[in-house]
Amino acid sequence: MNKKSSNGVKHFYQHTEFSLIVIIVILFLASVFGTKNFFSEYNLMNLLKQCSIIGVLAIAETFIIITSGIDISIGAITGLSCMAIALLQSKAGMNIAASVVLAIVIGAICGFYNAIIIYEFRVTPMIATLGSQTIIRGAVKIISEAKTVSGLNKSFTVLGTSSVWKLPSLALIWIVVAIIAIFVLRYTVFGRNLYVMGSGVEVARLSGIKVRKMFYMVYSLCGMLCGIAGVMLAARINSAVPTGGEGYEMDAIAAAVIGGASLSGGRGAVTGTILGTILMVLITNAGTQFGLNTFVLEITSGVLITLAVVVDQIKSRK
Amino acid sequence: MEENRNLRQPCFITREGDKVDNTILKIEHISKFYPGVTALNDVSFTIQKGEVRALVGENGAGKSTLIKCIMGVEVPNKGTISLNDNGNWVSGMDALQAQAHGMFANYQHVNISPDLSIAENYFLGRVPRTKLGLVDWKKMKEESQQIVNKFKMDVNPQAKIKDLPIAMQAMVTISKISVNEDIKLVIFDEPTALLENEKVETLFSYIKELKNQGVSIIYISHRLEEIMDICDTVTILKDGTYVDTKSVSEVTKETLVSMMVGRKMSDIYGIKHFKPGKELLRVEGLSDETHFQNIDFTVHAGEILGFFGLVGAGRSEIMRAVYGVDRYKTGKVYLRGEETHIRNPQNALMKGIGFLTEDRRADGLALPLEIKVNINMNSYDIISSAGMINLKKEQERAEEFCEKINVKTPSIQQQVGNLSGGNQQKVVIAKLLCRDPEILIFDEPTVGVDVGAKEEIFKLIEKLTEQGKGVILISSYLPEVMGLADRLIVMSQGKITVCYDNEQMQNLTEEQVLMAASIEE
Numbered sequence: 001m002n003k004k005s006s007n008g009v010k011h012f013y014q015h016t017e018f019s020l021i022v023i024i025v026i027l028f029l030a031s032v033f034g035t036k037n038f039f040s041e042y043n044l045m046n047l048l049k050q051c052s053i054i055g056v057l058a059i060a061e062t063f064i065i066i067t068s069g070i071d072i073s074i075g076a077i078t079g080l081s082c083m084a085i086a087l088l089q090s091k092a093g094m095n096i097a098a099s100v101v102l103a104i105v106i107g108a109i110c111g112f113y114n115a116i117i118i119y120e121f122r123v124t125p126m127i128a129t130l131g132s133q134t135i136i137r138g139a140v141k142i143i144s145e146a147k148t149v150s151g152l153n154k155s156f157t158v159l160g161t162s163s164v165w166k167l168p169s170l171a172l173i174w175i176v177v178a179i180i181a182i183f184v185l186r187y188t189v190f191g192r193n194l195y196v197m198g199s200g201v202e203v204a205r206l207s208g209i210k211v212r213k214m215f216y217m218v219y220s221l222c223g224m225l226c227g228i229a230g231v232m233l234a235a236r237i238n239s240a241v242p243t244g245g246e247g248y249e250m251d252a253i254a255a256a257v258i259g260g261a262s263l264s265g266g267r268g269a270v271t272g273t274i275l276g277t278i279l280m281v282l283i284t285n286a287g288t289q290f291g292l293n294t295f296v297l298e299i300t301s302g303v304l305i306t307l308a309v310v311v312d313q314i315k316s317r318k
Numbered sequence: 319m320e321e322n323r324n325l326r327q328p329c330f331i332t333r334e335g336d337k338v339d340n341t342i343l344k345i346e347h348i349s350k351f352y353p354g355v356t357a358l359n360d361v362s363f364t365i366q367k368g369e370v371r372a373l374v375g376e377n378g379a380g381k382s383t384l385i386k387c388i389m390g391v392e393v394p395n396k397g398t399i400s401l402n403d404n405g406n407w408v409s410g411m412d413a414l415q416a417q418a419h420g421m422f423a424n425y426q427h428v429n430i431s432p433d434l435s436i437a438e439n440y441f442l443g444r445v446p447r448t449k450l451g452l453v454d455w456k457k458m459k460e461e462s463q464q465i466v467n468k469f470k471m472d473v474n475p476q477a478k479i480k481d482l483p484i485a486m487q488a489m490v491t492i493s494k495i496s497v498n499e500d501i502k503l504v505i506f507d508e509p510t511a512l513l514e515n516e517k518v519e520t521l522f523s524y525i526k527e528l529k530n531q532g533v534s535i536i537y538i539s540h541r542l543e544e545i546m547d548i549c550d551t552v553t554i555l556k557d558g559t560y561v562d563t564k565s566v567s568e569v570t571k572e573t574l575v576s577m578m579v580g581r582k583m584s585d586i587y588g589i590k591h592f593k594p595g596k597e598l599l600r601v602e603g604l605s606d607e608t609h610f611q612n613i614d615f616t617v618h619a620g621e622i623l624g625f626f627g628l629v630g631a632g633r634s635e636i637m638r639a640v641y642g643v644d645r646y647k648t649g650k651v652y653l654r655g656e657e658t659h660i661r662n663p664q665n666a667l668m669k670g671i672g673f674l675t676e677d678r679r680a681d682g683l684a685l686p687l688e689i690k691v692n693i694n695m696n697s698y699d700i701i702s703s704a705g706m707i708n709l710k711k712e713q714e715r716a717e718e719f720c721e722k723i724n725v726k727t728p729s730i731q732q733q734v735g736n737l738s739g740g741n742q743q744k745v746v747i748a749k750l751l752c753r754d755p756e757i758l759i760f761d762e763p764t765v766g767v768d769v770g771a772k773e774e775i776f777k778l779i780e781k782l783t784e785q786g787k788g789v790i791l792i793s794s795y796l797p798e799v800m801g802l803a804d805r806l807i808v809m810s811q812g813k814i815t816v817c818y819d820n821e822q823m824q825n826l827t828e829e830q831v832l833m834a835a836s837i838e839e
Contacts, residue, residue: 188705189698196695199684206643206673206681207696207749208664266686 016260016312020275024282031286038289045168047285049160052170053078053232055277057248058255059181060225062273063218065256066185068198068265069118069125071219073133074226074252076140077110078245081230083140083149086240090151100156103234104227110136111223112216119215133249141242150239160235170232177225181270194218198265254301255280258308279304342367342502342534343388344407347397350383350558352739357383358394361560363553365503367402370525370535372545372566375555375578376795381538384555385505388536389423390416401502420502422495424509429491432480436490437462439479440497461497469493470520484630488512492521504528505536510544511628522548541832542571554578587801589780594804595619597655598788599671599757601640604649609635610812613649617757617788622779624803625792628835632812633792634676637759641673642666667696672755674746676762676792682746685735689727690716692734692745697753719748724774740771747775751782758782759790764798776802796828808834 031038057074064071085103088094094102110132117128162169185191193214197204205211229248234240257263258279259272280301287297343365350358358380365371373381386392388399390413400409403419411419430439437458446454446461462475471489479487488509495504506525510518525535525548537549545552546566554561554577561577596619604613610632617623625633639646642660651658653669660666666673675681684692693716694701701711716730725744727737734745743763750758760779764772779802783789793799799806806818808831816834818826 187707187709189702189707190705192691192698192707195687195691196684199686200681202681203684203695206641206663206675208662208667208699210662210664262686264686266684 016272016308017269017275020259020272020279024275024279027279027282027286031282031289035286035289038286043285043289045163047281048171049168049236050281050285051277052168052174053229053236054248054251054255054281055174055274056177056225056229056232057252058259058273058277059177059270060222060229061249061252062256062259062261062268062270063181063185063194064125064222065253065261065263066194066198066265066268067214067218068263069218070253070263071111071114071125071129071222072249072253073110073114073129073136074222074229075245075248075250076133076136077107077223077226078230078233078248079240079243080110080136080140081107081227082233082244083144083230083240083242085231085234086149086152087143089153089156090149096153096156100231103231104224107227107230108220108224111219111221111226114223115216115219118219119212140244144240144242146242148239148241152234152238157235157238159232160238170236173228173232177228178270178274185270190214190217195266198267251280254305257305257312260308260312262312276308340366342369342402344400344402345384345388345397346399348384348387348394348399349396350380350387350392350394356558358387359558360397361555361558362397363560363563365534365536367534368529368532369551370529370537370549371563372549372552373536373538373555374540374542374545374552374574376797379555379578380558381555382507383558385423385425385507385536385538388416388503388505389413389421403502417498420498420500421505422498422501422503423505423507424491424495425507430479430487430494433478435476435478436466436473436482437475439490440465440475440494444497465493465496468496469524470516485512485514485517489517489520492524496524501528501531501533503534503536505538507538508540509537510539510541512630518544542574545574546571587776587797589776589802590784591622591804592620592783594621595786598653599640600652600655601636602650602652604636604639604646604651606635606639606644606646608812610639610809613814615807615814615817617790619756619786619788620783621804622783622789622791622802624799624806625790625809626794626796626799626806626831626835627809629794630811631809631835633809634761635812637673637761637790637792640666641671641759663696664699667753667755670756671759672750672753672757673759674750674761674763676765678742678746678765682749683734683742686733688731689720689725689734689737689745690730693719693730693748693752695749700753715752719752723748723751723778740767743767743771743775747778751778755787757788757790759792761792762794763791764793764795796831800826800828800831806831810835810837 037043057078060074061071081103084106085099088099088102089096114129114132117123117131118125159169164172185194193204193209196207196209197211197214201211204214230245233244255276256268256273257276259269259274259276261268261273283300283304284297287300288294341364345364346362348358348361349356361380361384373384375381383392387394390411398409400407401411401419401421408419431442434442440462441458446457448454459475466473466475469489469492471486471493473482473486479490482490492509495501509521513521525537528535537545539545549566551563551565552569552574553563554574556578597616598619599617601613601615605611613636615623627633635644638644640651640660642662642665651660658669660669660671663673679685684695690712694712698707701708701715713730720727720730723744725741725748727741734742737745747763763775767775779789779791791799791803800823803823804820806823806826807814808816808818815837
């Protein structure tokens, strides 16, 4: 549930965020005391790294879901900018700064393209991004000749392994993105307008919101965040694979929904999405530490997603 | 036998305790509540076999809700409705059961599938089959042609509904009723609103035919002369309560109106009027070629300009064009004497025009969001700098306007979707006023709002004109526009048919205005 929409009316313990924190703490403690390796520095660092890329994408998806849209091309865009930065560095010999900027810009362009199809041609976001996802996937395979590309700049890939104040650099990027996103949604006119658009495009238009500009901005922003995620992915795996980022869109949507974003629009918050991301990753990580069957873990994640939506439905029916 | 009894002239001498076998429908102590509004309050009456019963009342009197309850579309909170199905009393029917038992309704809004043909619409859900179980297209064609002929509709039954003019569509929905075999009760809700005179005659002869077959009719219309023409009896509803049932022979139009209204108009519409000041908005020769043509009007400071017209007259479309939502093709708009072009709603807001739309749920409110955001929704540019919202101002303004407009809520953090209809309407009004526009367009400001809230809204409009604002008031409810407006523009089919000035309005009757609103080319 959107925290802001009910602040002061509901108590904190009635929020989605509160229930998520409780579940996360219980799961965390159980893993700490129940398994040998969970509470090791290596595993915790790994957990955070796992969270970071999905975390950034989930924030991107939250912006889109708030406007009552959905973007299923985010995984593909991530894969594209991951491949782009690898090729730019290894084949074109471009320097780090320029290649990073270019990879992010490529992501933003993809988002801009989605906005054209969705706004100008009135295609529903689901279908528009399904189309662009397939196009981008094909493009990645062509530019990479369907091969893994390695040979990234060493001083760049350090980003994937280094830490700052005991935090993985990747997690730091996630945190910075999250803080900015929270700020944008809470304190800026742009953020407010996203929620209004999600409640109804006509409402937004008649309230003097430039709906067209908003569509372009939010989808480009989403693409840009995917570009950042692509850069992070390249640094983390030290190369780019043609299938990079596949399936990430589903994890991102799941994290946003578990965090309380509503697919019917107008609801969602970055804090919830962050907790949703942590919970998703924690289940897989802790489950592996407990030695549970991976397929069982898949089912658990699925049940969790369903549960989140069911709870949301029951709440909104009241 | 059954038929013989049906042919007998029914008797309506008493309204209570008739012979049981002649009563077809019993409505007993029906109440229906919506959040914040009592739509029906303990309504009881009965209808006889073969009786044509008129149902009259102001807008919001509960007619439509009552029909929905009878047809099983809405479930009443209290009371029962029972139908005499060949001697058995059936009650608590849902929509499908109601039709299975022989009750049919012709609703105000055309409800047929636009992409299907007339024939397919006639036989929707009851398609005739051949022996092999396939669709019997031949039979369908023949029977449809018969119906079309019977209703003197000069049209091919294979034609798609969406290709027909609206009046013909209305005729299809009316003639569709005759497809049914076992008809006990037919409800017509404003059936003549969209029909030409000739078709009205056809409708009336069909109603007489049904009556002769022993079918009962509930007939709803604002046109009282029609009621005098074809109805036997008339039931009056007022503010959701039952007033009386009379034989048509014992009432006149005047007595009906006084029973419908039941209170002095001046009580609720008695607002102060002010001397109009300088010109604020002038529109000249505005056309969009589809919805409205050649529109001229002027709004001055401190006056209320009323707009009246039947559904589809193009009133809202003009305002949408002036507000910059839709485009107009030709014509000019002058603001405070200077020509201007309003490109979009944002532009309109900046230039001091505010627009309260007709449908608050579809385009006025962000239902999942809190009151605070809704009230500030179209003025974030005022309370922000460099894209950053001044949260303190946002809060203060929301609190200030909630109090001014008297929105009843525990907190401004409340989701608007949880408020009652009247309170939602107040929030949209707060949103409009919060920007402090100089010209305010109110499109149906009292839709779905109870009498108390109505009065508050009227007082508010009075205060606005006192402050020297220009108000445009669009309403489908005649007493409202006639009671409030300083000048009144009447529209029909996209054109202004007449404009009454303040003096002319003193002696204006509802009939005159209705006549002007139904002028056809």
